[in-house]
Amino acid sequence: MRFFRKMAALAAALMLMLTTTANADASRTFFAMDTVMAVSVPDAGEALLSACEDEARRLEALFSVTQPDSEIARLNTDGTVRLSGETETVLTCALEVADLTGGALDVTLYPVVRAWGFTTGDYRVPDDGELSALMERVGWEQVVIVDGAARVPQGVMVDLGAVAKGYASDRLAALLREGGVSSALIDLGGNIYCVGAKQNGRPWRIGIRDPKETADYVGALSVTDRAVVTSGSYERYFTAEDGTVYGHIFDPATGRPAASGILSVTVVGECGLLCDALSTALYVMGVDRACALLGARADVDAILVGDDGALWVTEGLRGAFEPMGPYRQATIHWIGEE
């Protein structure tokens, strides 16, 4: 009898080993919000991964500027729309960050970005006349939210592209936690959310892409339960006939691609939505204004890569950020250092 018990125990151990391995990298890759999304959850069932995919598509249907039935598309065509609680949350956060950053994030830039061809791939440089006419339609202060309804003047268009993925990462993380998941990695096109720590209890190790050599890394970031969002113009850009390179992050003050001296901004925090909004805004603000804002906040950390190769890193990431390659020799300015 004892013999059979031992046999059964060993067989069970063997089975457990094999099933654990089979589930070890349960993941789902799908397209939504104009990017590739991947959710990796150790030991997750298909149902939970499907729920994540459905959730991303549900949010896309709310926020999309191109799906005609979305709340944002209806706001842009009708000038007013009743907002769901979620769209109101996202739009309100975007407007608060616009206010906080002196308009460095502006959700009404869409007509300008579209004229440059970044929404279609049909790139061109608008002339000054066209640009100044389009800039008449830009200004986040023109978006009004009253009693759950949003309103914009005719011609003003809202695009939540700079914040939607951040909110989606928060929602997917919440969905997984509600499903009992304590360890997962959400990658929404380089917009990362780490749920908990790795299964072995160690922090997640996130590579920060080098904006100059995109196959390399600025460094590694060790984080637990944090969103890690990077903005840079190195992926979406075009080269005009005169050789000038134009990136996809725009300065709302000029209606032209931002040239602030920053090549990339990585923001780390508990709220993916806030990190996403700030990463775009800080990129536009430039080093001095970005450092002033970051030095006054305790809820986010950041890494700025300057066009001279120098790094600006908040004190909160000391010990968590490890520069790599040529950045080991880079000057690191610590933000918030006494």
Add this chain to the structure above:
Amino acid sequence: MMKRPLFNRLPLIALTAVLLALCAGAALLMRRDAAPRSIARIAVDGETWREIDLSAVADETSFDIETPGGWNTVTVRRGAICVSAADCPDQICVRQGWLEGGLVPIVCLPHRLVISLVSGGEEEAFDAVSG
């Protein structure tokens, strides 16, 4: 209680040894599977279209992929893969150049094409890449 003689316990010992050997074998197989290889996975709209062992590619070769959104020409050589041409409007996939390591995949959003390395050196270093 009298201790049973050794020969009565021999079948148990033998079977335990066989099971342990099986476990060790399985563990070794898993380790071998986890060892760094250079497998490129080409996926269209989330579905794997083909996997290619890049370490087994002898000569540089190209082939076309027809997606519902358009075509991409993929070129492989030993240890590397790239999109060498495509009819997508933004050409981001072509500009990404050769994928030889790392976690950042080649992506053609208009055609919903993703080329990633299933296993490679950098995977051990990072869990994900931001940027």
